[in-house]
Amino acid sequence: MQEKVEAQNILSMNSIEVLYDNVLLAIKGVSVQVPKGEMIALLGSNGAGKSTTLKAISGLLKAERGRISRGEIKFEGTDITEMLAQKRVEMGICHVIEGRRVFEHLTPDENLTAAAPMGMSKATLNAEKEKIYSFFPRLAERKNSQAGYLSGGEQQMLAIGRALVTQPSLLMLDEPSLGLAPFLVEEIFGIIKQINQEQGLSVLLVEQNALAALEIVSEGYLIENGRVVMHGAADALKANSDIQEFYLGGGEGTNFHEVKHYSRRKRWLS
Amino acid sequence: MFYRLSGVHHANYVSDSRIFKVPADRNLAAFMFLIGIAAPFIIPSLYLNSYMLPWLIWTSAALGLNLVTGWAGQLHLGYAAVMAVGAYSSIHAARFGVPWEFALLVGGLTSSVIGSLFAFAALRVKGLYLALTTLAMQFAMDWVLTHSPAISGGSHASLQSPTLALLGQEITTDTGFYYVAFGWCVLVTIFMLNLKRTGLGRALVAVREKDFAAAILGVNSFYYKILAFATSSFIAGVSGALLVATFFFLAAPEQFSVAVSIQVLAMVIVGGLGSIIGSYLGVALILLVPGIVNGFVVSLSDWLGMQINVETLAHIPNAVYGALIVIILLIEPLGLGKLYGNIRDYLMVWPFDQFKK
Amino acid sequence: MDWVFLSELAINGVLTGLLYSLFAIGLVLIYKASSVPNLAQGGLTMVGAYVVLALSHDAGLPLWLAIPLAALIMFGLGFGIERVALRRLAGRPVVMILMLTLGLDIFLRGTTLAIWGGTSRSMELGVSYDPLFLGDIFISRIHLVGAGVALALFVAFMLFFRTRTGIKLRAIADDYMASWSVGISVERGVGLSWALASVVAVAAGVIWGEIQGVDQALSLLLLKGLTVAVLGGLDSILGAVIAGIILGVVENVGADFLDPLVGGGSRELIVAAVLILTVMIRPHGLFGRHDIERV
Numbered sequence: 001m002q003e004k005v006e007a008q009n010i011l012s013m014n015s016i017e018v019l020y021d022n023v024l025l026a027i028k029g030v031s032v033q034v035p036k037g038e039m040i041a042l043l044g045s046n047g048a049g050k051s052t053t054l055k056a057i058s059g060l061l062k063a064e065r066g067r068i069s070r071g072e073i074k075f076e077g078t079d080i081t082e083m084l085a086q087k088r089v090e091m092g093i094c095h096v097i098e099g100r101r102v103f104e105h106l107t108p109d110e111n112l113t114a115a116a117p118m119g120m121s122k123a124t125l126n127a128e129k130e131k132i133y134s135f136f137p138r139l140a141e142r143k144n145s146q147a148g149y150l151s152g153g154e155q156q157m158l159a160i161g162r163a164l165v166t167q168p169s170l171l172m173l174d175e176p177s178l179g180l181a182p183f184l185v186e187e188i189f190g191i192i193k194q195i196n197q198e199q200g201l202s203v204l205l206v207e208q209n210a211l212a213a214l215e216i217v218s219e220g221y222l223i224e225n226g227r228v229v230m231h232g233a234a235d236a237l238k239a240n241s242d243i244q245e246f247y248l249g250g251g252e253g254t255n256f257h258e259v260k261h262y263s264r265r266k267r268w269l270s
Numbered sequence: 271m272f273y274r275l276s277g278v279h280h281a282n283y284v285s286d287s288r289i290f291k292v293p294a295d296r297n298l299a300a301f302m303f304l305i306g307i308a309a310p311f312i313i314p315s316l317y318l319n320s321y322m323l324p325w326l327i328w329t330s331a332a333l334g335l336n337l338v339t340g341w342a343g344q345l346h347l348g349y350a351a352v353m354a355v356g357a358y359s360s361i362h363a364a365r366f367g368v369p370w371e372f373a374l375l376v377g378g379l380t381s382s383v384i385g386s387l388f389a390f391a392a393l394r395v396k397g398l399y400l401a402l403t404t405l406a407m408q409f410a411m412d413w414v415l416t417h418s419p420a421i422s423g424g425s426h427a428s429l430q431s432p433t434l435a436l437l438g439q440e441i442t443t444d445t446g447f448y449y450v451a452f453g454w455c456v457l458v459t460i461f462m463l464n465l466k467r468t469g470l471g472r473a474l475v476a477v478r479e480k481d482f483a484a485a486i487l488g489v490n491s492f493y494y495k496i497l498a499f500a501t502s503s504f505i506a507g508v509s510g511a512l513l514v515a516t517f518f519f520l521a522a523p524e525q526f527s528v529a530v531s532i533q534v535l536a537m538v539i540v541g542g543l544g545s546i547i548g549s550y551l552g553v554a555l556i557l558l559v560p561g562i563v564n565g566f567v568v569s570l571s572d573w574l575g576m577q578i579n580v581e582t583l584a585h586i587p588n589a590v591y592g593a594l595i596v597i598i599l600l601i602e603p604l605g606l607g608k609l610y611g612n613i614r615d616y617l618m619v620w621p622f623d624q625f626k627k
Numbered sequence: 628m629d630w631v632f633l634s635e636l637a638i639n640g641v642l643t644g645l646l647y648s649l650f651a652i653g654l655v656l657i658y659k660a661s662s663v664p665n666l667a668q669g670g671l672t673m674v675g676a677y678v679v680l681a682l683s684h685d686a687g688l689p690l691w692l693a694i695p696l697a698a699l700i701m702f703g704l705g706f707g708i709e710r711v712a713l714r715r716l717a718g719r720p721v722v723m724i725l726m727l728t729l730g731l732d733i734f735l736r737g738t739t740l741a742i743w744g745g746t747s748r749s750m751e752l753g754v755s756y757d758p759l760f761l762g763d764i765f766i767s768r769i770h771l772v773g774a775g776v777a778l779a780l781f782v783a784f785m786l787f788f789r790t791r792t793g794i795k796l797r798a799i800a801d802d803y804m805a806s807w808s809v810g811i812s813v814e815r816g817v818g819l820s821w822a823l824a825s826v827v828a829v830a831a832g833v834i835w836g837e838i839q840g841v842d843q844a845l846s847l848l849l850l851k852g853l854t855v856a857v858l859g860g861l862d863s864i865l866g867a868v869i870a871g872i873i874l875g876v877v878e879n880v881g882a883d884f885l886d887p888l889v890g891g892g893s894r895e896l897i898v899a900a901v902l903i904l905t906v907m908i909r910p911h912g913l914f915g916r917h918d919i920e921r922v
Contacts, residue, residue: 058808059807060804060807060808063718063803063804063807085807085808085810086807086810086811086812088810089808089809089810090810094808094809094810095808096808097804097805097808101802101804101805101808102805103797103798103801103802103805103806104801104802105797105800105801105916106794106797106798106801110794110797110798111798113791113794114791114794114795114797114798114806114809114811115809115810115811116791117810118791118792159805162809163808163809165809166809166810339722345721345722345725391903391906391907394906394907395906395907395910397721398664398721398725399857399906399910401664401721401725402664402853402857402902402906403902403903403906403907405850405853405902406850406854406898406899406900406902406903406906407899407903409850409895409896409898409899410896410899410900410903413892413895413896413899417889417890417892532729532733535726535729536726536729536730539722539723539726540726543722579744581740581741581744581745581746582741582742582744584740584745585737585738585740585741585745586737586741587737588733588736588737588740588741589733589734589737589738589741590737591733591734591737592730592731592732592733592734592735592736592737592738593730593734594730595726595727595729595730595733595734596712596727596730596731596734599716599723599726599727599730600711600712600715600716603716603719603723
């Protein structure tokens with residue numbers, strides 16, 4: 001029975017603990033399962049440990065002097081807890097890091113080339129690029145200008161496109177909506193959903209914009225202070241009164257004078 | 271062990287701003303001071319003169335560079351040129367008949383003025399570009415030195431230093447030279463120890479960490495950068511003058527070349543940026559170890575009955591010196607001072623730290 | 628004003644300048660891929676020249692074999708330096724990285740001289756010492772050959788930075804973290820840049836060794852190379868070539884005017900002045916990248 005569940009999950013992360021600089025415990029036993037072909041969201045406020053969770057999965061912790069001190073991460077049944085970041089990308093995990101970090105001094109086209117695996121043939125690369133340009137027509141228009149001068153939305157599209165060139169089977173997005181206009185967020189989320197459905201790509205999405213995220217994912221995890229405090233189907237989360245109050249903005253007109261606000265917030269954390 | 275403390279606990283501000291936060295550090299410093307005073311009676315004159323004396327003077331110089339690089343965070347690759355300014359102006363002043371006490375002061379102040387020129391570069395650029403500018407300034411000053419016979423002392427490009435005399439006392443013995451160097455080093459060390467307790471020291475650290483953030487807090491980074499360069503140049507100037515007056519006796523431009531600038535910076539970085547005991551250790555390592563290794567190689571080759579090429583022997587110290595810099599940086603980028611701190615912190619809680627694991 | 632003499636100074640300045648570029652390209656390669664200023668390039672150049680000598684004169688190989696072989700050895704050495712030393716200090720403050728490369732420079736110089744001795748040796752490339760005449764103008768053949776090598780390397784690297792590997796190197800220079808996130812091996816990329824810079828050092832070492840003899844003085848090219856690299860913009864290969872030409876001409880013509888005034892030896896002064904002025908006026912050089920700031 002256990003084996004069968006494992007097989008359905010492209011990624012399973014079991015009670016992971018991450019230490020920065022050997023002292024700072026950033027996440028304390030987080031377990032996250034991503035079923036194959038599904039979209040999952042990690043929600044939570046600033047500093048809750050969402051980005052750290054993604055970095056633990058993609059292996060980028062090392063660059064920030066962090067390490068996994070406990071737990072294991074399995075990707076398609078293989079233990080990747082100690083694997084190099086580069087190997088993980090080869091296996092099919094790609095992480096779009098926070099803050100639209102495109103290669104600023106390269107053109108968008110070169111950005112895509114830079115991400116291509118060394119072994120990828122020129123024809124495949126061109127086909128990949130065509131596919132990405134068809135998802136993001138705006139990028140095709142500006143493919144030979146300098147990436148640093150693209151608009152925020154275009155840079156985010158480029159960052160996602162660049163990740164797709166590595167031909168991932170699990171795409172992890174860290175706050176793709178950060179600092180973007182709502183209509184752009186909608187456009188980008190729409191495209192992500194489309195890629196998810198057309199290509200069967202599994203997506204792990206980290207968002208502060210819970211409202212937008214819960215619209216497109218099937219399940220969500222809520223992380224607070226380095227722990228998972230809630231996990232459920234997107235609809236169930238949307239209906240949850242705490243989530244509504246703290247992440248979706250108010251809900252059904254709660255009168256804040258009458259609610260013992262702080263004691264309720266504390267309830268998850270003990 | 272010697273430290274007999276289970277961590278450092280401060281209950282009030284006065285105890286937190288003590289010079290030595292750990293009693294054992296104070297005891298160690300007092301012990302070293304006593305050894306320093308007694309050195310001429312314990313250590314044979316040859317070692318005193320060829321190891322202890324340069325060690326102390328270079329340590330004073332390194333502490334001065336540490337002020338500007340370690341505390342204020344400004345890279346400086348032209349420090350030897352500033353030392354040269356001090357050395358030459360002191361000696362010229364002394365030859366002119368100015369008493370040595372004032373001649374040293376003249377040297378220090380001239381260095382301060384010239385050294386502050388470097389600060390103007392620091393106001394515009396930092397990091398790598400500052401390093402390159404100061405390097406270029408060092409080359410320019412070297413050039414001026416070698417191309418002006420009036421400064422460097424005529425066609426032989428060497429300048430005899432007059433006999434050192436302080437407080438009406440002519441100093442001619444090795445012991446005398448040693449005490450002069452020791453006194454200067456103690457002065458600089460006390461100044462540096464107290465620096466971190468003063469507003470100046472805190473302002474410098476603020477400028478180092480983020481100059482514009484310091485500016486927002488009301489620290490005038492312009493003023494403090496110039497002050498840092500001027501103070502460190504003063505120390506450099508006097509150290510340079512003493513180096514010639516008590517060690518070389520003859521000033522020549524090569525004594526203050528680019529290689530020397532790099533050497534002082536190496537002493538500071540290998541010792542640890544911002545660490546005082548580190549500067550002592552760094553200078554000892556860079557100054558003494560290459561010679562020791564060379565001596566070891568010679569005796570090893572004698573023992574093995576091998577004949578080592580003279581040229582090879584001449585260049586081994588250099589190779590060792592370069593390797594030392596690389597190795598220390600790879601082992602502990604924060605330098606020997608940090609290593610000392612690590613060992614001290616370990617011993618401070620020894621053996622109880624075992625329970626942590 | 629003697630125009631023939633002046634143009635001779637200028638043309639020879641251009642050629643000498645291209646030889647400075649030859650040296651500076653090595654610096655630029657490493658800076659471009661890792662933002663590390665390699666102050667050990669002088670030491671590497673010296674090692675390169677000595678390895679060629681060891682293979683050709685000491686081991687008796689013909690030069691056409693010795694030079695590529697030396698390039699191969701240096702390629703490995705460059706990789707090794709990154710693997711052993713630079714990698715462990717990645718992300719540390721620039722002071723420490725500068726000091727590390729300075730330490731490497733001292734170590735490489737000391738070791739080379741300890742092995743091969745300090746007496747100046749000659750490279751004996753077999754290029755004739757008879758000057759070429761272009762009208763009334765003297766041109767040294769070896770300078771011409773060296774300038775050709777510099778231009779060839781320039782073209783080769785311009786093309787290289789358009790290949791997939793080259794683009795990856797540029798990506799690494801832009802953003803380490805983002806490079807890791809898409810599976811680029813940053814370590815290998817930086818290692819490759821060191822390896823290529825060491826190969827450039829062989830070229831510079833051979834040409835400069837032929838011109839001024841193979842000895843410790845080769846490492847003194849560092850100041851001129853740095854000046855060229857900074858003037859051109861530390862990450863621009865085109866900049867290194869153009870700045871090399873500018874420095875060569877300024878130095879040659881300027882020294883001709885200044886030398887009688889100050890009694891000779893004004894070249895170093897001019898180079899130092901160019902470096903100081905560049906940093907003060909335009910730190911990113913002629914063609915260096917400004918960091919793009921977007922709000």
